[in-house]
Amino acid sequence: MLPTATVAIASPWASRSLTLPPLGNLDAYISAVNRMPLLTLEDEQGAARRLRDHNDLEAAGQLVMSHLRLVVSIARQYLGYGLPHGDLIQEGNVGLMKAVKRFDPEQGVRLVSYAMHWIKAEIHEY
Template sequence: MTNAMQLNLTTPGSNLTSYIATANSIPMLTAEEEHALAVDLQENGNLDAARRLILPHLRFVIHVARGYAGYGLQQADLIQEGNIGLMKAVKRFDPSVGVRLVSFAVHWIRAEMHEFILRNWRIVKVATTKAQRKLFFNLRKSKTRLGWFSHEQVQTVANELGVKPETVLEMESRLSGRDVGFDGYQDDDDDSFAYAPAAYLQDVSEEPARVLEAADWSAHNEERLTQAISTLDERSQDILASRWLSEEKTTLHELADKYGISAERIRQLEKAAMQKLRSALMD
């Protein structure tokens, strides 16, 4: 295989079937060969060693990309993004750790694919049917020319594309929505990290007013419960305390022996006491 053919494998073109067949035909490396190439790359910066590490693992990128077929994105694009992750993994692979490259690279490959899916997921959400996808791309071109639509422009676009004005307005609202990246990097430089919005959203859980309100509400409920329990007879109070408020809960049979009645009668008294408490707390 020529060097040109090998280099072209990292960027799948229009003939994806041929690319996959060629990638699968590249022999896999033995553990010893992989380790020697990784050491050569790490110590000498040998780019040919990097290429020889990348090419046999292209088939694995293809395998991972197939797992994301349900997102409606082109397999060639997913494979290309996965190849970028593979290259990053090869660059950072440390042969002294004692793991195979494929085990290390899978995280980088999936990370790049996930990033690509998230960048393009909005398009998938905006257009969920073939007709909507056609409208989406045509409408995007029209908005580039016209800017924000007036009523007349909506009618014009609807007539041009053969759809209802309501459909154009719905798609326009989807297009005008702005997605906020919740995680990720600012650019291709992995050291330039952009913190997710959750990192700087205001935390109001410890706000003094909220804390005081929660404490007052808890004290109020506790007082109401205490008052409700005090309306019960002593035996019912003891049954509830033994069954629900003690760290070591008493069984029905133990309470039955204590009061000289059946366990079923204890259960009935417990149920009646709980009903009285609920009624008192609901008033």
């Protein structure tokens, strides 16, 4: 049995535990990712500051979980190269985590714009 990922995230999801199905069922994973709520600009900046200033892993999880649909969208663009969709998503997730770690909310750009480069770069490395 494949493991599942459970992440408890605070506002804006207010005491809701998010569980992603195992990657063995890619359609269920994509469906769950598409149901994840997006962060507002204020929530995104607040979470990024908490991560940067206090190394708040819950804030990092919130940023990653809210941007997983971006990874799925970008990975879909590379399906024509004959690579497995699940592998492309996994590599993109690594790029997203790198982007979240390096993101500076004071630069005046949204995480989605910054993360796109890191996600594509990680997929290209694959």
